[in-house]
Amino acid sequence: MEYYRNIHRYFKFNINLFEKVLDVQKNKRIFKISTDKQTYESKNLVIATGFYDIPIEMNVLGENLLKVRHYYKEAHEYAFRKVLIVGANNSSVDAALECWRKGAEVTMVIRKNEINNRVKYWVKPDIENRIAEGSIKAYFESNITEIRENEVEILTPNGKITIENDFVLALTGYKPDLNFIERIGIQLSDDELKIPTYNPETMETNVEGLFLAGVVCGGMQTHKWFIENSRIHANLIVDYITAK
Numbered sequence: 001m002e003y004y005r006n007i008h009r010y011f012k013f014n015i016n017l018f019e020k021v022l023d024v025q026k027n028k029r030i031f032k033i034s035t036d037k038q039t040y041e042s043k044n045l046v047i048a049t050g051f052y053d054i055p056i057e058m059n060v061l062g063e064n065l066l067k068v069r070h071y072y073k074e075a076h077e078y079a080f081r082k083v084l085i086v087g088a089n090n091s092s093v094d095a096a097l098e099c100w101r102k103g104a105e106v107t108m109v110i111r112k113n114e115i116n117n118r119v120k121y122w123v124k125p126d127i128e129n130r131i132a133e134g135s136i137k138a139y140f141e142s143n144i145t146e147i148r149e150n151e152v153e154i155l156t157p158n159g160k161i162t163i164e165n166d167f168v169l170a171l172t173g174y175k176p177d178l179n180f181i182e183r184i185g186i187q188l189s190d191d192e193l194k195i196p197t198y199n200p201e202t203m204e205t206n207v208e209g210l211f212l213a214g215v216v217c218g219g220m221q222t223h224k225w226f227i228e229n230s231r232i233h234a235n236l237i238v239d240y241i242t243a244k
């Protein structure tokens with residue numbers, strides 16, 4: 001983020017923050033983009049909406065309680081509290097370690113029998129050692145079955161248990177807003193991956209002048225693209241548009 005902020009400080013891009021795109025219509029060759037603040041017109045349009053705005057829910061009783069959060073921001077609020085973290089991927093592991101280091105009593109509930117292999121290689125030994133030494137309690141092959149105001153019920157391989165709880169961080173993944181992608185005319189693959197249609201050489205979708213960039217290109221395959229490997233999308237798009 002520091003790096004990208006500095007790019008903006010240098011180039012002074014025209015960035016409109018806190019503005020949601022609601023609809024895109026194409027009239028002849030011009031896109032009309034309606035946001036919650038105003039309307040824009042453009043000959044070309046790049047969609048780079050990522051996948052972080054819609055959390056994947058656990059669908060358990062009590063998930064709607066205010067103490068259940070699908071986003072982790074910072075650890076201080078959780079100091080001296082009983083925090084249950086669901087998941088074993090990068091977000092959950094970062095949250096577990098930070099909360100524990102700030103004095104929270106951390107328990108993890110993990111569906112599989114290990115920490116996910118996608119966890120950054122320099123972080124994975126840290127969480128595994130904290131679990132092994134008992135600083136962070138982890139229930140593997142387990143699922144939350146119900147969340148109540150002061151406790152949580154977990155189904156473990158040894159049966160159902162109830163533990164005291166103040167907060168649940170359900171970092172169970174996110175999914176792209178594929179309704180938005182489809183609504184603006186981009187075709188998705190028929191299978192469960194819902195990959196958007198685009199030309200990998202130009203990033204242009206099935207709608208002429210409408211491009212995709214970043215992790216949204218992966219559809220439900222949200223781990224396919226990340227910062228390092230999707231940076232090339234911008235070059236492909238700009239080269240194609242300027243050559244046209």
Ligand SMILES: Cc1cc2nc3c(=O)[nH]c(=O)nc-3n(C[C@H](O)[C@H](O)[C@H](O)COP(=O)(O)OP(=O)(O)OC[C@H]3O[C@@H](n4cnc5c(N)ncnc54)[C@H](O)[C@@H]3O)c2cc1C
Nearest residue numbers: 019020021048049050051052091214215216225226227228
């Ligand atoms: C905890 C964590 C750690 C990570 N660590 C790494 C790492 O070390 N290395 C790495 O390569 N990647 C990492 N990633 C992944 C990285 O953040 C993503 O790959 C990258 O941000 C994707 O960029 P993007 O531009 O495609 O989407 P995003 O960064 O998600 O940006 C999409 C933007 O579009 C906005 N948006 C969505 N819909 C609309 C709409 N209708 N109108 C207006 N705006 C909209 C969103 O609010 C968001 O601001 C990490 C992710 C997380 C969550």
